[in-house]
Every structure is written in C-alpha cells, then in structure tokens.
Amino acid sequence: MKKVLLGLIVLTALATSCKKEKSTEPNLPGSGADGGGNFQPKSKNSYWKYKTTGSLNYEATNTSTGQARTVNGITGIVYTSTSTAQAGTTEGVFGIKDHNYYMIQKGDLPNSGATFDLSFLYLNDTASIGYAWRHDAGQANGIQAIFEGRIVEKGITVTVEGKTFKDVIHSEVELLYNMPGFGEVSFTIYDFYVAKNVGIVQIITTGDPLLMQGLKTSTNLIDYHIK
Numbered sequence: 519m520k521k522v523l524l525g526l527i528v529l530t531a532l533a534t535s536c537k538k539e540k541s542t543e544p545n546l547p548g549s550g551a552d553g554g555g556n557f558q559p560k561s562k563n564s565y566w567k568y569k570t571t572g573s574l575n576y577e578a579t580n581t582s583t584g585q586a587r588t589v590n591g592i593t594g595i596v597y598t599s600t601s602t603a604q605a606g607t608t609e610g611v612f613g614i615k616d617h618n619y620y621m622i623q624k625g626d627l628p629n630s631g632a633t634f635d636l637s638f639l640y641l642n643d644t645a646s647i648g649y650a651w652r653h654d655a656g657q658a659n660g661i662q663a664i665f666e667g668r669i670v671e672k673g674i675t676v677t678v679e680g681k682t683f684k685d686v687i688h689s690e691v692e693l694l695y696n697m698p699g700f701g702e703v704s705f706t707i708y709d710f711y712v713a714k715n716v717g718i719v720q721i722i723t724t725g726d727p728l729l730m731q732g733l734k735t736s737t738n739l740i741d742y743h744i745k
Contacts, residue, residue, distance in 0.1 A: 560595040561745040572735035617644045634658040666672035667691040683713035
C-alpha cells in the first residue's frame with residue numbers, strides 16, 4: 519500500500535508538509551525567470567485558492583510569505599498552505615533557476631512513516647513547443663523519483679472556473695519511480711497550465727492505468743490575488 523501511495527505524494531504538489539530549511543530574507547531581482555518569475559509571482563501575501571475534484575475532493579489556499587529559501591542549490595520563495603484535506607498549515611517552496619520552475623517538497627507522508635525529498639520540475643518558460651527534459655528529482659520512501667516533462671503548448675488561452683487566462687503554457691510531466699527489481703515505473707501524469715503573471719491555473723492528474731487505475735483529478739484556480 520505504501521508503494522501505491524507514492525504516486526499521490528505530488529498529486530497537486532501544493533499542500534504537503536515540509537521540514538524547516540535555512541531561510542533568509544528575500545534578495546531576488548524583481549521579475550524575470552530567475553527573480554520570482556513571470557509565470558510564478560512571488561510577492562508577499564499574494565495568494566492562490568484551488569479546488570480539487572475527481573478522485574479526491576478538497577480545497578487549498580497557498581500564500582506567499584515573501585521569504586527566500588535555498589534548497590539543493592535552488593533559491594525560491596516559501597509558500598504556506600491550508601487545506602480542507604488536513605488540519606494545520608504546511609509549507610512548500612517555489613524555486614526558479616535557469617528558466618526552470620520547481621516545486622520543492624521535503625517531509626513525511628501523514629500516517630505512513632514514509633519520507634520524501636522531491637524537487638518537481640514542471641516548466642521552462644523560454645523553451646519551444648516539443649522541448650523535453652528529464653529530472654532526477656530526489657526520493658520518496660527511499661525510492662528514486664524521476665520527472666520527465668515536455669512543453670505541449672505555448673501562448674494559449676484557457677478558461678478555468680469561468681475565468682479566462684491568456685498567455686498560458688501547457689506542460690506535461692510524468693512521474694516515475696525506479697522500483698527495485700522492476701526498473702522505472704510510471705505512476706502519474708500531470709498536465710500543467712501556467713499563466714503569465716498569475717501562476718498555475720490548472721493541473722490535470724491522471725494515474726497510470728495499471729498502478730494507479732481510476733485516478734483522475736482536476737485542480738483548478740478558483741480565486742487569487744497578486745500583491
């Protein structure tokens with residue numbers, strides 16, 4: 519059962535627990551891919567509220583603390599998250615390096631004893647359509663995680679929960695685990711829709727038909743405010 523749960527670790531990658539890392543006050547350029555990113559605003563007290571429906575149903579709100587943190591050589595901004603799926607407040611880091619956008623997660627899976635230390639590479643804001651990447655992303659419960667992604671669409675317009683967003687990049691990211699005795703095994707595919715000057719507006723999550731059969735969720739931005 520723990521192996522199956524691994525595929526859920528970054529189901530939205532927006533509301534998992536993180537251990538404390540060394541933090542500093544922000545000292546990043548004001549805009550651009552390495553300074554907070556036009557596709558991931560970083561200003562303090564900006565917030566994004568999401569609704570997840572499908573195989574799981576809950577709401578989560580992410581708020582920028584404005585506080586910089588460097589994890590594994592990637593500097594980003596700490597975001598706190600509250601969710602109807604669990605009590606309390608958790609943390610995550612959105613990091614940007616060399617035009618690559620990461621969600622950095624480190625902590626423990628609730629009620630399982632499993633640990634994870636993952637950097638989820640979900641976007642490159644200058645890459646052309648068809649550009650692909652492979653990212654060794656760390657471990658979950660001692661098992662190596664790999665993210666393989668590609669840019670599917672650029673400059674598109676999407677409507678999410680009645681709101682229309684322009685200049686959106688669509689990326690597709692597959693989560694694989696290097697399972698002992700089996701090799702690399704696919705668990706989930708994430709379709710990210712990321713809007714310029716807004717951030718992530720939608721994530722469609724689809725489980726592997728063998729290992730995560732029937733898993734299908736849509737995580738939609740329902741409210742936000744950029745300070």
